[in-house]
Amino acid sequence: MSGLAMPKPDGTTMRRRDEIVADMRIIVPGEGVVDAANAMRAFESDGLTAYRQLPLVVVLPQTVAQVSRVLKYCSDRNIRVVPRGSGTSLSGGALPLQDAVLLVMSRFNRILEIDFQNRVVVAQPGVTNLGITTAVEQEGFYYAPDPSSQIACSIGGNVAENSGGVHCLKYGLTANNVLGIEMVLMNGEVVRLGGSHLDAEGYDLLGVMTGSEGLLGVVTEVTVRILKKPETARALLIGFPTSEQAGQCVADIIGAGIIPGGMEMMDRPAIRAAEDFVHAGYPRDVEALLIVELDGPGVEVDHLIGLVEAIAYRNGSTTCRISQSEQERLSFWAGRKAAFPAVGRISPDYYCMDGTIPRKELPRVLAGMRELSEKYGLGVANVFHAGDGNLHPLILYDANVPGELEKAESFGADILRLCVKVGGVLTGEHGVGVEKRDLMPEMFSQIDLDQQMRVKCAFDPNHLLNPGKVFPQLRRCAELGRMHVHRGQVAFPDIPRF
Amino acid sequence: MTTFTPTTSAETHSTVAWAAAEDSPLEILGHGSKRGIGRPQQSEHTLDLSKLSGVTLYEPAELVLSAKAGTRLAEIECLLAENGQQLAFEPMDYGPLLGGEPGRGTIGGVLAANLSGPRRLKAGAARDHILGISAVSGRGEAFKSGGRVVKNVTGYDLSKLMANSWGTLAVFTDVTFKVLPAAETEVTLAIRGLLDDHAAAAMALALGSSAEVSSAAHLPERVAARVADGSLGSDAATLLRIEGFGPSVAYRIAALKDLLKDAGPLQEISGPVSYSVWRDIRDCAPFAGGGGRPVWRVSMAPSQGHQMVLALRMQAAVDAFYDWQGGLIWLRMQQDDPEAGLLRGLIRRHGGGHATLVRATPSHRAAVPVFEPQAPQLAALSARLKAEFDPKNILNPGRMAAGAGSATLAAATEGGAQ
Numbered sequence: 001m002s003g004l005a006m007p008k009p010d011g012t013t014m015r016r017r018d019e020i021v022a023d024m025r026i027i028v029p030g031e032g033v034v035d036a037a038n039a040m041r042a043f044e045s046d047g048l049t050a051y052r053q054l055p056l057v058v059v060l061p062q063t064v065a066q067v068s069r070v071l072k073y074c075s076d077r078n079i080r081v082v083p084r085g086s087g088t089s090l091s092g093g094a095l096p097l098q099d100a101v102l103l104v105m106s107r108f109n110r111i112l113e114i115d116f117q118n119r120v121v122v123a124q125p126g127v128t129n130l131g132i133t134t135a136v137e138q139e140g141f142y143y144a145p146d147p148s149s150q151i152a153c154s155i156g157g158n159v160a161e162n163s164g165g166v167h168c169l170k171y172g173l174t175a176n177n178v179l180g181i182e183m184v185l186m187n188g189e190v191v192r193l194g195g196s197h198l199d200a201e202g203y204d205l206l207g208v209m210t211g212s213e214g215l216l217g218v219v220t221e222v223t224v225r226i227l228k229k230p231e232t233a234r235a236l237l238i239g240f241p242t243s244e245q246a247g248q249c250v251a252d253i254i255g256a257g258i259i260p261g262g263m264e265m266m267d268r269p270a271i272r273a274a275e276d277f278v279h280a281g282y283p284r285d286v287e288a289l290l291i292v293e294l295d296g297p298g299v300e301v302d303h304l305i306g307l308v309e310a311i312a313y314r315n316g317s318t319t320c321r322i323s324q325s326e327q328e329r330l331s332f333w334a335g336r337k338a339a340f341p342a343v344g345r346i347s348p349d350y351y352c353m354d355g356t357i358p359r360k361e362l363p364r365v366l367a368g369m370r371e372l373s374e375k376y377g378l379g380v381a382n383v384f385h386a387g388d389g390n391l392h393p394l395i396l397y398d399a400n401v402p403g404e405l406e407k408a409e410s411f412g413a414d415i416l417r418l419c420v421k422v423g424g425v426l427t428g429e430h431g432v433g434v435e436k437r438d439l440m441p442e443m444f445s446q447i448d449l450d451q452q453m454r455v456k457c458a459f460d461p462n463h464l465l466n467p468g469k470v471f472p473q474l475r476r477c478a479e480l481g482r483m484h485v486h487r488g489q490v491a492f493p494d495i496p497r498f
Numbered sequence: 499m500t501t502f503t504p505t506t507s508a509e510t511h512s513t514v515a516w517a518a519a520e521d522s523p524l525e526i527l528g529h530g531s532k533r534g535i536g537r538p539q540q541s542e543h544t545l546d547l548s549k550l551s552g553v554t555l556y557e558p559a560e561l562v563l564s565a566k567a568g569t570r571l572a573e574i575e576c577l578l579a580e581n582g583q584q585l586a587f588e589p590m591d592y593g594p595l596l597g598g599e600p601g602r603g604t605i606g607g608v609l610a611a612n613l614s615g616p617r618r619l620k621a622g623a624a625r626d627h628i629l630g631i632s633a634v635s636g637r638g639e640a641f642k643s644g645g646r647v648v649k650n651v652t653g654y655d656l657s658k659l660m661a662n663s664w665g666t667l668a669v670f671t672d673v674t675f676k677v678l679p680a681a682e683t684e685v686t687l688a689i690r691g692l693l694d695d696h697a698a699a700a701m702a703l704a705l706g707s708s709a710e711v712s713s714a715a716h717l718p719e720r721v722a723a724r725v726a727d728g729s730l731g732s733d734a735a736t737l738l739r740i741e742g743f744g745p746s747v748a749y750r751i752a753a754l755k756d757l758l759k760d761a762g763p764l765q766e767i768s769g770p771v772s773y774s775v776w777r778d779i780r781d782c783a784p785f786a787g788g789g790g791r792p793v794w795r796v797s798m799a800p801s802q803g804h805q806m807v808l809a810l811r812m813q814a815a816v817d818a819f820y821d822w823q824g825g826l827i828w829l830r831m832q833q834d835d836p837e838a839g840l841l842r843g844l845i846r847r848h849g850g851g852h853a854t855l856v857r858a859t860p861s862h863r864a865a866v867p868v869f870e871p872q873a874p875q876l877a878a879l880s881a882r883l884k885a886e887f888d889p890k891n892i893l894n895p896g897r898m899a900a901g902a903g904s905a906t907l908a909a910a911t912e913g914g915a916q
Contacts, residue, residue, distance in 0.1 A: 117702045117801045118825075140708070162651045169648070175658070176626045189875045196799035197825055198618060200662060201852030201870035202880050202898065204625050207658025211651045228708045251559035257582055257679035296710065297753075300746030356647040358560050388649040389560075428649040436652075443652055444642075451641045452654040454886035458879060470653065483518070483637060483889055 004051065004434055006468045009099035013056065013079050020079065021057050024101070027069045032107070034058040043102055046087040046094040047149070048435055050405065055082065055096035060104045064182070064190060064220045067103070071218065072188030074101055080464050081186070083214040085125065085157030088149040090352060091433025093161065093213045093469055100467075103218060105156050111135050112221065119226050120179060120196050125156020125219045129163070132224060141226045144171035147429070148337070156219040162211030164429040166262040169387035170295075171227070173429075175210040180223035183209065183216075186460040195223060208455060213431050214466040216459040230295035233261060234305060235332045238312045239286030239319035243267065246288035247362045249315040250386045253292065256311060258304055260387065261295035264336050267366065269381035270343065270394070271335075277342035280335035283319045290386065291332050339383045340394065347379065347396035351408045355419030356428035359389045368418045369393060376411040378404070390428035391419070417442055432470045440472050454480055501544040507566075507632060507640070507671040513545055514669055514893075515638030523892045526665035528568050528604030531593045532611055536664055536868050536897035538860040547606060550671065555646065558583055562629065562646050563677050567606030567670040574605055584680040587623050588615030588776075594786040595793065596857055606670045612662035615780035616713035616739065619705070619822050625661035627676045633660065633668035636888025640671070648676050659883075665894040667887040681712075681741035685751050686767040686775060689736040689758060694718060694804035694820070697736040700761045701823045702801065704738050707757055709750040713739035715779050716804075716820040724784035726774040736762075739776060779821055785830045785857075792831040792858045794841060798851035800825035806848040813840060825851075838866040869898050 013020070024033045034040055035057045044052040056079075061067045074081050080100035087094050096102045108124035111132070115121070116139055121132050129150040132143040146165035147153055153163065158174045159181060171177070180194030193206040200206060209216055240246040246265055253260065266274065266282075266289045275282040282289055290312075294304045305322055312320050323329035335342070343350045357365050366382065373380045379396040393415055397408040416426050416436065420443050426436045440449060449471065456463070457477035467474060502524075504510040517524050525541035527533065529548050547568035555564040558581045565574060571589060578584050589608045593600045607613075609631070614623035630644030643656035660667060689700055697716035704711050716736045717725065723732040740750050755764055767775065778784070785793050798806060800823035807818045807827060815832035831837065838855065845851045852870035855863065872880060877899075884891070 115799075115801075116706060118799045119705065120799075162655075164649060172622070172626065173649070173651075175655070176622055185875075185879070191876050191879060192873070193876070195850045196802075197797045197849075197851040198822060199612060199614075199623055199625070199797055199852075201854070202872055202876075203663055203667070203883060204612065204658045204661045205876075205879065205883075207625055207661060208655055210658075211655055228706060228710075231708050254561060254679070255559050257682060259679065296742075297708070297746055297749050299749045300743060303743055303745045356645075356649050358557070358562075358647060360557070360560065385649070389647050390649045423645070424647050425645045425650045425652045427652050428647070429651055431651055432653065440653065443645075447639050448641045448643065449653075451635060451639070451643070451656060451887070455654050455656070455659065455883065458882035458886050481886070481889070 006097060007474070009097070010078070010080070013099045017056055023073060024057060024059050024070065027073065028059055028061050028066050032060045032062065034060070043084065043087070043096060043104065046084070046089040046092060048090055048092040048095070048433065051092050051095050051434060053096045053098060055102035056099055058102045058104055060107050062107045064184065067184045067218055067220055068188045068190055070101065070103060071184055071186055075187050075464060078462065078464065080467055082466050083218045085154035085160070086128065086152050088153040088157065089161065089431060089433060090354070091427070091431040091435040093431050093433040095434055097468060105154065105218070108156070108220065115196065116141070118196050120223055121226055122221060122223045123155050125159070125222055126154050129153050129155055129158055132226070136226050137229070140229050142229050143177070143224055144227050145174050145177055155222045155224065159210055159219050159222055160212065160214045161431045164390070166264060166385060169263065170259045170261050175207060177225050178206065178210060178222060179225055181206060181209060181219050182221035184218045184220055186217070186465045191217070213433060213470050215456055215470060216465070230261070232298045232301050233293055233295040233329060234301050235291055235293040235323045235329045236305060236308055236312070237282070237321040237332045238290040238292065238317045239283040240288045240290070240315070240317055241286065243288040243366050244363045245316045246290050247359060249290060249312050249317070250359060252311045252315065253308055254387070256307055258307060260292050262291065262293040263387035264291045265289065265384040265386040266336065266339065267382040269379065270339050270383050273342040273346050273381055274335035274339050277345055278334045278338045280331055282335050286318060291336055293329070336383065343381050343394045343396065348398040348400065351395040351397060351412055353393045353395065353412045353415055354390070354427045354430040355416050355424055356388065356390045357419050357422050357424035359386065361422040361424070365391065365418055365422060369415060372411055372414050376407050378408060378411055385428070388428070389424065413439055434469055437470060438472050450475070450480060457481065499543060501546050503546045503549050505549045507550070510545070510547070510550060510669060510671050511634050511638070511640045514634040514636070517543065517892050518636060518638040518890055521890055521892065523895045526669055526894050528607045529570070529602040531591070531598055531602040532596070532607055534596045535592065535856055536863070537900065538864050539894060539896055541895065545669065547604065547669070553577060554672065561648055561677050562674060564646065564672060564674040565605050566672055567604065569605045570601070571603045571605055571608055572601040578677055579680065582680055583677045585627065585675060586617060586621040586678040587627050588617040588621070588780060589613035589624060590615050590780045590782070592856070595782045597790065605673055609661055609670060609673055610663060610665050616715060616776050616821050618826070619714065620710070620712045623661070625658050628657045628661060628673065629676055630674040631657045631660060631670050632672040633670045635668045636890060636893045644674070646674050664897050666884060666898050667893065669893065683744045683747045684739060684741045684768065684772050685747050686772040687738045687740065687751055687754050688730070688765040688767055689762045690733045690765060692716070692734055692736050692762050694807065696761070697734070697820070698801060698804045698824045700736055700758060701738070703757060704754060705823050707753065709740065709754045709757070710742070711738050712741045713776060713821070714823040716824060717784070718819060721784045721817065721819045725778035726771050729771050730775065737775065739772070782828050784819060785817065785828060788830060790857065790859070791833070792862065793856050794829040794831070794853050795856045796827040796829060796845060796851060796853045798825055798827065798845060799849050802848040803827045806844050809844050809848070810841060842870065867899065
């Protein structure tokens with residue numbers, strides 16, 4: 001991936017940069033256009049910091065009309081556009097292109113409507129994920145999806161990435177919690193999908209927009225469902241001698257009809273790194289540690305804690321602590337939440353992967369990872385959203401050692417191939433972006449990818465919006481649109497009979 | 499006129515590829531339980547998927563089930579129930595409402611119509627539980643999307659795009675759904691005798707509490723008698739369903755009773771009566787029969803539903819009842835209805851939403867847009883998607899709109915009385 005090929009910069013656009021900057025200043029007056037290289041540095045990468053690129057110009061619109069005019073202007077002149085929210089993507093979804101306008105939505109930062117009766121909030125896309133909860137928590141409500149970047153990541157970016165979080169097995173991903181959006185297409189048209197009501201009247205364009213990684217349209221307004229906060233939450237911290245036992249415990253909890261609010265697993269290297277860092281009181285002598293959080297009315301939580309404790313014991317748990325206070329519950333989470341920086345302490349750099357696997361394959365995938373770890377000579381620590389099978393291996397490397405970044409990336413790619421091989425997928429929540437773009441053929445045939453690209457063609461036929469992301473190879477829409485079947489030349493000239 | 503009845507994905511693929519090559523439109527069918535929904539079609543041939551049947555993967559601990567598209571929903575629900583699981587989105591059965599037998603819907607039809615039920619409020623619809631599909635596009639290309647794991651953002655979510663596409667974008671051959679544990683206990687709290695506006699306020703209060711109400715419906719007077727074999731009596735019933743583990747359900751019912759103690763007379767309903775109340779609400783049983791008068795299904799913001807109905811009643815005679823906290827409105831018109839434009843205009847004036855004419859005569863369905871017309875830019879976008887997946891318009895042509903794609907608002911206002 002270090003040799004990542006991005007679309008060839010368009011010479012015409014590059015030559016006309018001054019004119020484009022001046023025109024952008026007319027469309028977005030005031031402080032909304034940034035073109036000095038030193039000021040644009042702040043935008044040169046997102047959460048995937050291995051890749052950096054200065055954009056053509058940074059534009060920060062404030063109104064839907066400005067977004068529409070910018071896109072129409074660029075569409076008419078064949079200028080590429082990369083949309084960006086808060087820039088917390090871990091897959092390079094907001095990586096700028098040299099010849100593209102970087103359209104930054106951070107000034108769309110207002111909550112437009114709070115409707116407790118229908119339990120919806122209408123927000124501009126630059127409002128942070130946590131900002132929505134903050135706006136409604138005085139009434140006891142919250143917005144459920146909670147990606148770990150929730151203090152910074154924007155709700156518009158959450159729509160683009162279909163963000164999850166530790167609670168999504170029970171409360172769903174962004175796609176399950178967004179009721180409507182307003183967006184601007186590359187040609188400048190403003191389209192509204194959904195609203196405060198449920199389900200769409202036609203094709204589920206909201207469903208396909210969610211997780212489309214900024215390639216289909218620029219979101220300018222989001223309507224989300226809010227929920228009443230559960231009365232209580234308590235957690236269990238359970239240690240196991242083997243990952244198989246921990247995995248079986250998870251399966252048995254679900255088998256007993258329990259869907260915990262959160263269910264996280266860590267392997268030994270991750271446990272040790274976290275414990276050394278925050279001293280959360282994690283047991284050091286276990287191979288796998290589970291955090292199971294149960295939320296709801298107190299009587300329900302107490303009832304389920306009893307059931308989970310018994311299931312853990314049956315599966316050979318060697319330690320099992322139950323939080324007796326809110327403080328203790330938070331201390332259980334402290335190590336898990338600090339797992340990434342904790343790993344950052346034991347290694348100069350780490351590379352975070354994001355595959356999902358059928359849960360029962362966990363032992364096989366962990367074993368495969370240990371072999372790969374030896375092969376590449378790089379360490380790996382694992383944190384795992386155990387309920388939904390979403391695995392985050394953290395590959396330890398040193399970017400200052402020549403060749404180690406490339407080695408870490410190859411290791412990561414091999415892990416994702418393994419995930420696909422056992423029936424899983426390349427990315428559970430971080431998105432494809434540029435990072436996993438070239439691995440897409442591991443999971444999809446060319447025909448599968450063609451169907452996805454045809455969706456792109458319906459929205460943005462000239463591939464101007466966020467090109468170089470998601471698809472390993474762009475095919476021209478005119479070519480994709482051609483029917484390759486003609487009367488008399490097909491494989492099935494006769495009526496099929498069976 | 500040929501009916502193709504494939505038994506494998508490969509046969510399905512070759513049929514669609516043949517139809518694409520021959521420019522020969524196909525009507526896509528399971529058992530035909532929803533055949534009467536949509537604009538009447540005149541397809542040359544029929545693709546009957548009812549023999550493309552069988553569960554291909556079910557792993558309860560992984561919360562995942564895959565089945566061939568023509569598998570009966572009833573068969574899948576039986577299998578899940580044996581393992582204490584369910585499709586949490588509670589897909590409705592249109593059969594009885596449309597004058598057919600119950601239990602004939604297929605799992606492919608569940609996705610094609612994006613079915614759901616009273617638990618939609620809390621658990622979502624088919625679109626929220628679909629994990630992956632294999633399908634054949636109108637180009638005759640067999641493709642897959644998604645996977646078999648419950649968390650996946652790899653590539654565009656074409657599976658969701660297929661929800662509510664009514665067989666007009668692709669023919670599904672296999673579908674994979676997320677399944678969930680079924681609740682151990684269910685109890686329904688009924689508030690009796692409320693008018694629509696008071697019912698809406700009571701439901702909003704309940705849903706805004708931490709009682710985790712999974713379903714909220716309001717059956718006005720007269721309608722209440724038409725569920726669960728009349729066991730509710732005829733007084734209006736505002737129904738709140740609480741599901742979960744026994745101790746939790748008892749606690750939350752007590753909390754709700756306290757919250758609603760001044761709302762009206764309260765009644766607890768449990769066991770088989772509660773199940774059949776929600777099944778009948780799910781399937782719109784109160785309006786089954788009744789001489790086949792037109793039935794509309796409307797989705798709006800919950801607080802707006804009863805206000806729209808009140809305004810509608812000023813100008814037309816309708817029966818109505820409410821699900822989804824008042825946001826899903828089932829309407830039965832008193833006579834053959836000329837009111838499509840009137841109804842849709844009122845919905846727009848009450849915050850927007852959509853109306854689908856789910857039961858009507860073929861001539862009626864040919865005369866008014868069955869599905870909610872869309873704003874011109876959105877309709878054009880939908881038409882471009884249709885053209886990408888089915889450029890020759892051979893899959894259920896005209897079912898969702900005259901021509902290809904979707905009806906526009908402009909087209910709707912031509913025929914409707916605005």
